[in-house]
Amino acid sequence: MDSGQPIKNPLYPVSLRMTFEEKANLELAAAGMSLSSYIRWRIFDPASPPPKHRGKQPVKDHVALARLLAMMGQSRIGNNLNQLAKAVNSGSLPVTPETEAELIEAARAIVHMRRLLLEALQIEATP
Known part of the structure; x- marks a missing residue:
């Protein structure tokens, strides 16, 4: 044309x-x-x-971002959270000490990944 x-x-x-x-x-x-x-x-x-x-x-620290991406690649957090959501919605999630410990561990991993992402982007974390 x-x-x-x-x-x-x-x-x-x-x-x-x-x-x-x-x-x-x-x-x-x-x-x-x-x-x-x-x-x-x-x-x-x-x-x-x-x-x-x-x-x-926006990435300022590529090493921190690489650590975060490696951690996310090795983790099954997304899949596990999806399974938990299904169990909660169906009412079949037994709240045992083991379940509670796994939820706490998943929350810690997510907080750690958030810190790494904020570090890679050089953004101040808000409390």
Whole structure:
């Protein structure tokens, strides 16, 4: 569906080779901007403030986020909570000391995951 009209400001690709570490550092410095936008800004307008759309990546601590994701991947909390909800809704959940201990342990795990997520996002936890 070509309209026959010329494109106002055509963009031309430029290739740049760099090491894995250089690219990782560039992505970190770009802080969520596309690499293309970040490089254009740094080369052609470095004195200006960064474009407003910076910060699409809210994660500040990737190590903490990785720990959280690993913990969530190993846990069956979602499945277990779903089973508990079904048992509660059907009235078949016996409240034994073992059940209570498991619920307390699940709550502790959820609180721990919340702390890790807040740490990864560098957000102050509210009491």
